[in-house]
Amino acid sequence: MPATGMNSALRMVAALLLFLISSLAYSDPAPDFTLPADKGEIRLSDLKGKVVYLDFWASWCGPCRKSFPWMNDLQARYGDKGLVILAVNLDKDTAAAKQFLEKYPAHFRVAYDPDGKVPALYGVKGMPSSFFISRDGQMHSAHQGFHDQDTAGLEATVQSLLNK
Amino acid sequence: MPKSITALILISVFTTFIGGCAYQRVQPWERDILAQKKMSLDPYPLDTYLDEHIYFSKENSSGGQGVGGGGCGCN
Amino acid sequence: MQLKNPKPIRQALTLATCGMLAGVAPAGSVLAADKPLEVDSAILFYSETDRVQAFEPVVRVRKEIGEEEFVSARVVIDALTGSSANGAIATATPQTFTSPSGNATYQVNANETPLDPTFHDTRGAVNAQWEKPLSQQLKGVFSANASTEFDYTSFGLAATISKDINDKLTTLIVGASANFDQVSPAGNIPVGLTPMPVFPAVKTTTDASDTKTVTDLMFGVTQVINRNTLMQLNYSFGSDSGYLTDPYKILSVVDGGTGALRASDPYVYEKRPDSRARNALYWKMQHQFTEDVLTLSYRYYGDDWGVTSHTLEGFYRYELNATHYLQPHVRYYRQGKADFYHTYLIDGQETTLKEASADYRLGDLTTTTLGLKYGMALGEGSEFGVRLEVMNQSGESDSPIGVMAGQDLSTDLNAVILQINYSLLF
Numbered sequence: 001m002p003a004t005g006m007n008s009a010l011r012m013v014a015a016l017l018l019f020l021i022s023s024l025a026y027s028d029p030a031p032d033f034t035l036p037a038d039k040g041e042i043r044l045s046d047l048k049g050k051v052v053y054l055d056f057w058a059s060w061c062g063p064c065r066k067s068f069p070w071m072n073d074l075q076a077r078y079g080d081k082g083l084v085i086l087a088v089n090l091d092k093d094t095a096a097a098k099q100f101l102e103k104y105p106a107h108f109r110v111a112y113d114p115d116g117k118v119p120a121l122y123g124v125k126g127m128p129s130s131f132f133i134s135r136d137g138q139m140h141s142a143h144q145g146f147h148d149q150d151t152a153g154l155e156a157t158v159q160s161l162l163n164k
Numbered sequence: 165m166p167k168s169i170t171a172l173i174l175i176s177v178f179t180t181f182i183g184g185c186a187y188q189r190v191q192p193w194e195r196d197i198l199a200q201k202k203m204s205l206d207p208y209p210l211d212t213y214l215d216e217h218i219y220f221s222k223e224n225s226s227g228g229q230g231v232g233g234g235g236c237g238c239n
Numbered sequence: 240m241q242l243k244n245p246k247p248i249r250q251a252l253t254l255a256t257c258g259m260l261a262g263v264a265p266a267g268s269v270l271a272a273d274k275p276l277e278v279d280s281a282i283l284f285y286s287e288t289d290r291v292q293a294f295e296p297v298v299r300v301r302k303e304i305g306e307e308e309f310v311s312a313r314v315v316i317d318a319l320t321g322s323s324a325n326g327a328i329a330t331a332t333p334q335t336f337t338s339p340s341g342n343a344t345y346q347v348n349a350n351e352t353p354l355d356p357t358f359h360d361t362r363g364a365v366n367a368q369w370e371k372p373l374s375q376q377l378k379g380v381f382s383a384n385a386s387t388e389f390d391y392t393s394f395g396l397a398a399t400i401s402k403d404i405n406d407k408l409t410t411l412i413v414g415a416s417a418n419f420d421q422v423s424p425a426g427n428i429p430v431g432l433t434p435m436p437v438f439p440a441v442k443t444t445t446d447a448s449d450t451k452t453v454t455d456l457m458f459g460v461t462q463v464i465n466r467n468t469l470m471q472l473n474y475s476f477g478s479d480s481g482y483l484t485d486p487y488k489i490l491s492v493v494d495g496g497t498g499a500l501r502a503s504d505p506y507v508y509e510k511r512p513d514s515r516a517r518n519a520l521y522w523k524m525q526h527q528f529t530e531d532v533l534t535l536s537y538r539y540y541g542d543d544w545g546v547t548s549h550t551l552e553g554f555y556r557y558e559l560n561a562t563h564y565l566q567p568h569v570r571y572y573r574q575g576k577a578d579f580y581h582t583y584l585i586d587g588q589e590t591t592l593k594e595a596s597a598d599y600r601l602g603d604l605t606t607t608t609l610g611l612k613y614g615m616a617l618g619e620g621s622e623f624g625v626r627l628e629v630m631n632q633s634g635e636s637d638s639p640i641g642v643m644a645g646q647d648l649s650t651d652l653n654a655v656i657l658q659i660n661y662s663l664l665f
Contacts, residue, residue, distance in 0.1 A: 060199045090193035119193050125406060126192050145375075147306050175472065175522050175537070188465040190408060197467050202532050202556060203525055205461065205471060210281040210297055211612075211626070213313070214658060217295075218285065222632060224574055224600055225540035225548040227475050228521030231416035231455045232397025234364055234384035236317075 030054070030131065030139040031121045035088065035111040042111050045137065047084050051161040052133035055087040056119050059100035061127040063146040068104040070151055074158065075108040081162050082135065088113050090127075130154070134161050276665035277301040277620070287654040290354065291321040307378075309370040315386075317362040322354035326488040326597035327506055328583050328636075329353065329646040330499075336506070337438045339487045341426040344438045350646065355487065357425075362388040376403045384418075393420040395453075412459035412473070423448035424486035431510025432589045435489050442508070449482035467527040477517035484511045490597040495585040498641030507589045509596040511579065517542040532556040545578035546601065561616075568610035568628065577601040582637040582648050599650040603635040610656070620664035628656040 030052070034043040044052070055071065057064040075085045085108035089097040094112050101110065113119070122131060125144055132140040140161060143154060190198070201207050212229070220226045221238035278300050285293040295318070301311035325336065327347075334347045338357045347353040364386035371379045380399040386392065397416035404411060422428075427444035429435075436442050459473035488509040492501045523536040538550040552570045559565060579594040580601045589595070610628030617623055634650030 056193065058193060058196060060196045092194075092196065096196075116191060116193050120191070124192055127195070129192075149306075175520060175539070186465050186468060190463050190466050192406065194466050195463075197527050198463060198469060200527075203469065203527055205469070205523065205525070208624075208660070210279055210299060210660060211658070213315075214281065214283050214295065214297065217317075218630075218656065219572070219606070222600065222630075223548070223572060223604065223606060224542075224544075224546045224577065225517075225519070225538070225550065225572075227455060227457075227477055227517065228473060228519040228538040228540070228550075229523075230473075231399060231414035231457050231475070232382050232384065232395065233416075234366060234386055234395055235391075235393030235418045235420040235451075235453060236362060236364070236386060237360075237388055237391030237420075237422060 028139055029137050030133040031118075033113075033118045033121065035113050035118065037109060037111040038106075042086065042109060044086075044133075047086070047133075048137050049135055050082050050084045051078075051135055051158065052131075053083060053085045053158060054122075054131040054133060055085065055128055056090055056122070056124050056130070057087055057128045058090045059096040060091075064128045065100075065104055066148075067128055067146040068106060070146075072105075072107045074155065078158060078162060083158060083162060084109060086111060088118055090114070090116055090119060132157050132161060134164060275303045277662070278665065279660075279662040281658055281660045284657040285654060286657075287321065287652055289322070290652065291319055291323055291358065293320075294318045307370075307372045309368075311368045311370075313364075313366040313368075315362075315364040315366075317360075317364070317388075319361070320359045322356045323358040323487075324599060324650070325353050325355040326509060327353040327491045328493075328597075328643065328648050330491075331642065331645065334500075335437075336489075337435055337442075339425045341436075341438070341441055352647070352650075358487075360388050360390070362386060362391075364393075373400070377401070378403075390424045391420065391422050393418055395419065399457075408463040410461040412457070412461065414455075414457040414459070416453075416455045418453040420451040420453065420481075421448055422451065422482055422486065428482070428486055429508040431484060432507050432592065432595060434504035435506040435508060451479065451481035451483060453477065453479050469525045471521075471523040473519075473521040475517075475519045475521070477515075477519070479515040479517070481513060483513060483515060484509060485596070485598060488596060488598050490581060490589075490595055491583045492586055492589060493583050493640065493643070495587075496641065498639065498643040501586050507584065507595075509598065510594050511596055512544065512594050515542055515544055530558040540574075544601070546574055546576065548572060548574035563616075564614045566612040566614065566626075568608070568612065568626075570606070570608040570610075572604075572606040574604045576603045583643075585640075599632075599634040602650070604632060604650070605634075606630060606632045608656075614660075617663075620662075622660070622662045624658075624660035626656070626658045626660075628658075630654040630656060 030044060032043070032045045034041055055067070057067070071085050071087065075083065087106060087108060088111045090113055091097045092114050094114055097112065128146050130143045134140050141157060143150065197203060206212055216233055220233070221236065278298070280298045283295040285295065295315065297313065297315045299311060299313040301309055303309050327334065329350055329352050331349055333349050334353060335344050336347065336353065337344055345356055364384065366382060366384040368380060368382040373379050378401050382397045384395045395416060395418035397414065399412060399414035401410050401412045426442065427447050428449050430443045430445055433443055455475055455477040457473055457475040459471060461469065461471045464470055489506045490509055492505055492507055493499060494501060518541050520539045521536065523534070526533045534554040536552045541547040550570070550572045554566055554568050556564050556566045577596070579592070579596055581595050582597055584595055608628055608630045610626055612624055612626035614622060614624040632650060632652040636648035639646065639648060
């Protein structure tokens, strides 16, 4: 148990530090990761040159159900301009995620992180959370939750990053 | 009311003990179980409502769980 | 800890709002996004051996009107029939009482606890509630309720504000409520501790009706302990003022030596204080094992009438499979009597005492309830449940005097509770 305690304490410190830094200004590269995905594996740094909308979700998260149709629409409209939506599932049991996807199909990239390593790295504070990553791999900004009234602002951020 | 103070102390100690031993900071993405309906504090509000109504009319004590039950001439 | 393979229905029942602390998040808000109307209904049959029978249907409708914003309405009908203890003690000879209306009499057999058979009432109650997110961390729940029965009306308002702190692992709650009630008893309000007249004589009354105000203030904390455990601690303070007496309850007046009923005016109307201050401390814990859920709660209650009580309650939700569960329920309640509780009065006490009541609900009392609920998911958001419970109340009386020795003065009441639930989403 002490190892796990250490580990979670370290993770907390890392998350806290990242949060503190990131909330001031994102002028750092987005932390890189490799995760199993819908098709093989996906590595964030391989997406350099694209604008990445990094979303963290789970099957049990209510607002996530609302966000999926909207993300499908966003991907359809901005995909050819260079937008990649990458939705990282955080269910402990990936089967739950697959069931969710049957009901709410995703027309964007989906990756799986059942151990929650990546959200710890990004300092995710709530579900869903999204991070905007510019074409050069820099962290631009973050957003927590998903409300209808936020969508216009989220889309504006995507547009501004695509035009950079 | 010394008795009520004793009860308060007992509950505080008990709560701290149970809570302290088992406490683990739950990350936002680890709240799958807590998000289930059966883990909400009042998953069956009608059961609670009817029980409170029964015991309100059969016992002297009432309250504790929340506010706003509504009155009746049954007590 | 890994979840067992989730099944579709279990998934459907997994209602969540991630933006809020799970547990205090309004259940159903997720599915409400897809199907914005929840209907929850129940029918309760309550049956006491030889006494009160109640039939109580309830319907609750809840609708999402904005993001995380809900309105709900609850309608209840409560139909009561049967007999209720009037407070007098059993005696070796038959007794005659004047009915509360003052227009009739009723007889009670020798050696039987006097029950008032005129007890029947239908109560209608409505409640409207508005759940409104006030900010990212703040949530308000505002409600109004009104109820009416032939001799009683009640109107109340309540508000609860909760605030998520500590990354939504902790929620602070503050609540307040006020109820304004009016009692207009059959035969008007009797003067407390004055004799119950023998029909056709008429009792002395103060007024046709009187009022009562009930206010409550609550402070609570909810804490996520770990991935499977949630804990709640509430303190509440209540204050009642006005007419708190039961206008239909009486006390027997006996000879202090023989224990026999006083020859003239053997019964007097009860009288309670016109205010009461209540304190309650409530603790609750919910823990999920692999799938089963254990809920434990304890309440301490104390008021300035001298009543203290302890309530222990436990539920264990045992999952039979993905869609069915069994839930045993145990409840144990024990209260100590009010300062002015008297099983009977000794001749003369009715003039020296300021207050007195023989209502067993103010005496030393133990309630034990055992129950079992069976629940079944019928589809997405739709659920059926039935529960059967047995309740026993056993009250202790003051020591008998003289001829009372042969009588059973204590309360022993048994009741059966049957409830059927059905909920669905539109």
